Amino acid sequence: MDRLLTLEMFVAVASEGGFAAAARKLGSSPPAVTRGIAALEARLGTRLFHRSTRAVALTEAGAGFLEQARRILAELAGAERELRGAEAEPRGQLHLTAPVMFGRLHVLPVVGELMAQHAGLAVRMMLIDRNVRIVEEGIDVAVRIGPLADSALKAVRIDRVRQMLVASPAYLARRGAPATVEELAGHELIGTMGPRWAAEWQFASRRWRLDAPPRLVVNSVDGVLAAAEAGLGIANLLSYQLAEAVDAGRLISLLADEAPPPLPVHLLFEPSRAGLPSVRSFVAAMKARMRAAGLD
Known part of the structure; x- marks a missing residue:
C-alpha cells in the first residue's frame, strides 16, 4: 500500500x-x-x-x-x-490564530486589507487567549506574545509590548497605591487563566513570588479589565490592552519605575509554509502594521 x-x-x-x-x-x-x-x-x-x-x-x-x-x-x-506557485498571488485558505484583543486591534485590519487586495484569498481566524498547537490545529501563522519555547517552528519577531500594573481610582482611594513591589503582598490581585499568568512576576530589578493564588481569577482580558475598572484589585496586563482605559483615567499605572520587562511579539509558523504567497504577504503586512503602531 x-x-x-x-x-x-x-x-x-x-x-x-x-x-x-x-x-x-x-x-x-x-x-x-x-x-x-x-x-x-x-x-x-x-x-x-x-x-x-x-x-x-x-x-x-x-x-x-x-x-x-x-x-x-x-x-x-x-x-x-x-x-504550485511560490510567486503567485495569495489565494486559498489562510489559517491564523492570535490573542483575542491583539487579533481584533491589529490582525483583523491586516486581514481586511489583504482580502481587499486579493479576491482569491480566504481567511479563517481563531482568536483565543491560549497557545494552540499549530501543527495539530492546521494553523498557517500564529501570533505569540511572550517568550517562545524551543521548537522547529520558524519565528519572526515583529514588535514588543510593555507589561503594566494598573488599578482603578476607586481601588486606590480605598486601599492606597503600593510604593514598592513588596507592598503588592498586601493588595488584592486579579489573576488570569491565559499563558501569561504565573505565580512569579518579573519586575525591572527582581522577581516577586505570590504567596497565595489571587482570590479573583478571570479567563479573559476583557474580564480582567472590567474587574480592574470595577475596583476589585490590581491587574497585570499589556499596554495595548490598557491604552484606552488608562488614557480615559479609568485605570492608573502603578510601580512604573519597576515595570516588568517588555514581551516580544512573534509570528510563528512551520518552515514549510514560509514560501506560501499568503503567508509571505501576511508576515510582511504585519511587520508594516507593527512599525506603524509602535506598541512599545
Missing part, C-alpha cells in the same frame, strides 16, 4: 480516536484503514496502536512516531503548495 496513504491513515486514526472515524474523515472504509495501519506496522516492525473492542490508543512507539508523521505530511503539503 502507498506509504503516504498509510501515514495519512495513521495520523487520522490517532487524531479521530478510531478506525471508523478515521475512515469517514478520509472518505475511505474501515477495512481499508485497518489494512493500511497493518501494512504500516509491518513495514516499521512495531505496533502503533493498542486495539480493543471499545477503544484504540497509541502505543509508546506510536506516540513517538505521531509527531514525525504529522511533520512529514505538513512539509510535503507545504512543498506542493510552494511548487
